[in-house]
Amino acid sequence: MVAFALxxxxxxxxVSFVVPSNFVGWIRAHGFDAESNGIDAVEVLRAAGPNLxxxxxxxxxxxxxxxxxxxxxxxxxxxxxxxxxxxxQPAASSVAEWREVPYANVMYCPCVMPGRAAPPPIVxxxxxxxxxxxxxxxxxxxxxxxxxxxAINRGRATLGLEPIDRPLAHIAGARTILAADRDLAxxxxxxxxxxxxxxxxxxxxxxxxxxxxxxxxxxxxxxxxVGFGSMVSRRVPELAAHAVDAVRAVGHRAIIxxxxxxxxxxxxxxxxxxxIDAVPHxxxxxxxAAVVHHGGAGTTTAAARAGxxxxxxxxxxxxxxWAHRVRQLGLGPxxxxxxxVTADILADRIDAAVNDAxxxxxxxxxxxxxxxRNGVSAAVDALEDxxxxxxxxxxxxxxxxxx
Numbered sequence: 001m002v003a004f005a006l007x008x009x010x011x012x013x014x015v016s017f018v019v020p021s022n023f024v025g026w027i028r029a030h031g032f033d034a035e036s037n038g039i040d041a042v043e044v045l046r047a048a049g050p051n052l053x054x055x056x057x058x059x060x061x062x063x064x065x066x067x068x069x070x071x072x073x074x075x076x077x078x079x080x081x082x083x084x085x086x087x088x089q090p091a092a093s094s095v096a097e098w099r100e101v102p103y104a105n106v107m108y109c110p111c112v113m114p115g116r117a118a119p120p121p122i123v124x125x126x127x128x129x130x131x132x133x134x135x136x137x138x139x140x141x142x143x144x145x146x147x148x149x150x151a152i153n154r155g156r157a158t159l160g161l162e163p164i165d166r167p168l169a170h171i172a173g174a175r176t177i178l179a180a181d182r183d184l185a186x187x188x189x190x191x192x193x194x195x196x197x198x199x200x201x202x203x204x205x206x207x208x209x210x211x212x213x214x215x216x217x218x219x220x221x222x223x224x225x226v227g228f229g230s231m232v233s234r235r236v237p238e239l240a241a242h243a244v245d246a247v248r249a250v251g252h253r254a255i256i257x258x259x260x261x262x263x264x265x266x267x268x269x270x271x272x273x274x275x276i277d278a279v280p281h282x283x284x285x286x287x288x289a290a291v292v293h294h295g296g297a298g299t300t301t302a303a304a305r306a307g308x309x310x311x312x313x314x315x316x317x318x319x320x321x322w323a324h325r326v327r328q329l330g331l332g333p334x335x336x337x338x339x340x341v342t343a344d345i346l347a348d349r350i351d352a353a354v355n356d357a358x359x360x361x362x363x364x365x366x367x368x369x370x371x372x373r374n375g376v377s378a379a380v381d382a383l384e385d386x387x388x389x390x391x392x393x394x395x396x397x398x399x400x401x402x403x
Contacts (some may be wrong), residue, residue: 003203005377063151070155098159103173108297109135111321117188121126121317126324198375222289226255231294240266246346290353295319305369309353313338330362
């Protein structure tokens with residue numbers, strides 16, 4: 001979203017953010033106004049009790065935060081000509097209606113769009129035939145509407161808005177923008193006319209490595225990257241141990257990146273294991289033998305852009321889609337759900353990623369295809385078009401965005 005905001009600013013537009021409090025300082029450092037939505041995402045996920053792999057916990061958590069999101073977005077949106085929602089954002093489309101401005105919904109994965117190409121994100125099995133995927137969307141949509149209607153309509157009532165029966169269709173807004181690479185995660189053939197794909201949005205800014213990290217990457221053989229981004233798990237100490245054992249079993253060194261799970265705190269650094277809190281993916285991924293990760297949209301895209309073989313350990317929602325696409329495109333072995341990780345099984349996956357010539361060849365080919373692609377300019381075009389025509393177009397419910 002910061003990459004998108006920079007592109008908007010280059011066209012003369014003013015951009016402000018409402019984001020989790022842990023991102024406010026970073027976004028302000030890029031010169032944008034940013035207000036907290038009242039939620040610290042890191043604290044929420046690290047707090048005792050949450051079971052991130054539980055669909056029930058995920059759902060209850062989002063619904064519990066809906067009132068906070070309505071209040072924060074409503075307060076910060078005065079004077080906006082258009083409101084753009086991304087990720088888990090149940091309030092922004094209603095606030096746009098209240099402000100009487102157009103609304104755009106950003107997604108990073110096509111699997112959150114109803115259709116035949118993929119099942120709903122809460123479905124972990126990604127190998128159903130297209131007609132089953134469509135049926136799951138047809139059956140699941142009304143159930144999600146029932147589950148979300150109460151919380152969203154209570155938020156709408158605080159703005160003086162009438163209740164709605166189909167919250168997910170309303171959240172879709174007048175324009176949906178898919179910020180995903182055309183080869184890695186294309187729009188489905190049955191995507192609605194209101195949806196546009198732009199390629200992934202890439203934040204292009206200089207990044208430097210600490211000399212000791214660069215020196216570690218220079219040694220042969222190249223290390224294997226292990227990191228789970230914003231994911232947390234009750235098994236973090238166990239997962240960290242399994243990862244180190246698995247990488248050593250295939251004769252490679254490991255770079256363990258902490259992320260929100262603080263994976264690095266559960267590993268003893270040594271001559272063949274480097275631990276660090278965070279690294280710039282675009283600098284590190286081209287220099288590793290493989291990337292072991294959770295399957296987030298950004299990490300999967302960064303690894304593909306770097307031509308790195310991937311081992312995906314999905315935790316939740318769209319991460320199962322990305323694991324499936326990595327396998328489908330031949331960029332890595334079959335995904336391994338994080339709950340099933342053991343050192344032996346993970347070692348087999350890493351061995352395939354590192355030593356399979358076909359995987360390396362296909363990863364390199366996709367790297368070449370994705371080189372230079374950045375969807376931010378096309379996204380600005382789509383948003384400018386929406387604003388130009390928005391005054392004459394009512395909200396056109398097109399798709400749900402539970403992810």
